[in-house]
Amino acid sequence: MSQTGVQARRSAVYLLDQILGEEPRLMSELLAGGALDKLSPDDRARAQRLATETLRGLERADRLLQKHLKKPPVLTIQNVLRVGTVELCHGGAAHGVVNAMVNLVAQHNKLSHLKGLTNAVLRKIAADGPAAWDALRAPRLPKWLRGPLVEAWGADAMAAMEAAHFAGAPLDLTAKGDAQAVADAVNGTLLPTGTIRITNPGQVSTMAGFDTGDWWVQDAAAAIPVKILAPQESENILDLCAAPGGKTMQLAAAGAQVTAVDDSAPRMIRLKQNLERVGLKAKTLTKDVRAVKGTFDAILLDAPCSATGTIRRHADLPYAKDGSEFGDLIGMQGEFIDHAWSLLKPGGRMVFCTCSLLPDEGEVQIDEALERHEDMTVDQSVLSLPGIDPEWITQEGGLRLRPDYWPETGGMDGFYIACLRKAD
Numbered sequence: 001m002s003q004t005g006v007q008a009r010r011s012a013v014y015l016l017d018q019i020l021g022e023e024p025r026l027m028s029e030l031l032a033g034g035a036l037d038k039l040s041p042d043d044r045a046r047a048q049r050l051a052t053e054t055l056r057g058l059e060r061a062d063r064l065l066q067k068h069l070k071k072p073p074v075l076t077i078q079n080v081l082r083v084g085t086v087e088l089c090h091g092g093a094a095h096g097v098v099n100a101m102v103n104l105v106a107q108h109n110k111l112s113h114l115k116g117l118t119n120a121v122l123r124k125i126a127a128d129g130p131a132a133w134d135a136l137r138a139p140r141l142p143k144w145l146r147g148p149l150v151e152a153w154g155a156d157a158m159a160a161m162e163a164a165h166f167a168g169a170p171l172d173l174t175a176k177g178d179a180q181a182v183a184d185a186v187n188g189t190l191l192p193t194g195t196i197r198i199t200n201p202g203q204v205s206t207m208a209g210f211d212t213g214d215w216w217v218q219d220a221a222a223a224i225p226v227k228i229l230a231p232q233e234s235e236n237i238l239d240l241c242a243a244p245g246g247k248t249m250q251l252a253a254a255g256a257q258v259t260a261v262d263d264s265a266p267r268m269i270r271l272k273q274n275l276e277r278v279g280l281k282a283k284t285l286t287k288d289v290r291a292v293k294g295t296f297d298a299i300l301l302d303a304p305c306s307a308t309g310t311i312r313r314h315a316d317l318p319y320a321k322d323g324s325e326f327g328d329l330i331g332m333q334g335e336f337i338d339h340a341w342s343l344l345k346p347g348g349r350m351v352f353c354t355c356s357l358l359p360d361e362g363e364v365q366i367d368e369a370l371e372r373h374e375d376m377t378v379d380q381s382v383l384s385l386p387g388i389d390p391e392w393i394t395q396e397g398g399l400r401l402r403p404d405y406w407p408e409t410g411g412m413d414g415f416y417i418a419c420l421r422k423a424d
């Protein structure tokens with residue numbers, strides 16, 4: 001096994017140590033903090049993929065490992081064994097995987113005495129793990145999140161969502177112009193909602209049309225809020241909580257005059273880079289939503305939320321979070337709706353959305369906003385779009401999207417979307 005393979009695996013174990021440690025960190029924070037910066041691009045991608053696949057299969061890996069361990073070893077060795085187990089059960093060559101993981105432990109300052117244990121356990125997994133792997137259930141979410149989701153959607157839907165989380169997500173693109181032309185160029189499938197889907201993508205930056213800015217990466221569900229807002233040419237549209245700009249680009253591509261607002265300076269830099277790459281323009285404001293002034297024809301509010309709809313892409317989330325900060329987010333979402341509403345012209349429309357599976361961040365927000373604002377109604381008519389199943393429409397007139405929808409075409413992120421109309 002090459003030193004390169006060991007490095008990617010060592011970095012995957014490092015990521016898992018941080019995500020599953022006593023002070024859990026999100027993978028996105030670790031990457032933004034430079035955790036993989038010293039690796040080659042290939043190793044970086046490999047380390048991230050290994051860590052993500054291990055998190056997706058964590059429950060299965062632990063079940064298999066339990067049989068061969070009297071008690072759990074220290075976290076780093078647990079994570080070495082977990083990465084090795086997942087690799088072996090995904091078809092990795094036994095000799096290569098076991099050697100790489102044993103080398104990694106042998107080179108560790110403090111844990112090299114555990115290389116014998118690593119070798120013995122992974123050899124047993126190589127012998128009996130792959131056959132047992134597929135018979136195990138799809139890994140369940142941790143209890144703190146599973147409980148509220150089962151309460152909201154029922155046990156069967158929860159199991160289907162967990163199967164979707166385990167399956168992971170394809171690569172979805174939004175085209176700046178002709179979606180069919182992009183689908184042809186990248187060998188993708190055009191979904192009924194207009195997203196281009198690629199099941200086995202290579203490196204994104206080497207794909208046809210990246211350099212020329214013909215498309216950007218955006219989950220199919222995340223592309224729907226702007227379709228529901230239906231931006232018109234020259235409309236004055238406020239895009240709140242805009243970074244890194246997936247929806248800003250959709251709005252600008254439709255010819256709207258967009259003002260994009262986000263309070264995160266680093267994320268706004270990414271938004272500007274994204275706009276530049278695709279050759280689109282928007283006015284940008286780095287500030288708190290609640291400090292925005294003016295009057296707008298239409299508003300998109302993509303509020304900060306638990307992001308529980310994106311677990312199939314961010315398998316670290318259920319482990320790095322515990323729900324303790326969700327109450328603050330829910331309170332903030334209500335404040336953002338109220339301030340945004342004050343910026344909307346009479347007769348205007350506002351789309352509220354969150355990439356959350358929790359009704360408190362979707363259906364309940366709209367129920368409560370309707371009670372606070374007499375001039376607010378929910379416009380359900382705008383949800384009749386190609387690819388939108390009428391069964392996804394909720395009682396209050398919003399749209400509930402879940403990761404277990406479209407199972408045959410690769411699923412979608414969880415989202416809640418509602419279009420609100422202001423009285424004239």
Ligand SMILES: C[S@@+](CC[C@H](N)C(=O)[O-])C[C@H]1O[C@@H](n2cnc3c(N)ncnc32)[C@H](O)[C@@H]1O
Pocket residue numbers: 240241242243244245246247248261262263264267287288289290302303304305355
């Ligand atoms: C769901 S993300 C937005 C994704 C974005 N709309 C897109 O399509 O690419 C939520 C955003 O809310 C921003 N945010 C959080 N609190 C904010 C605040 N008080 N004011 C403005 N933006 C805020 C975060 O920085 C984050 O970029």
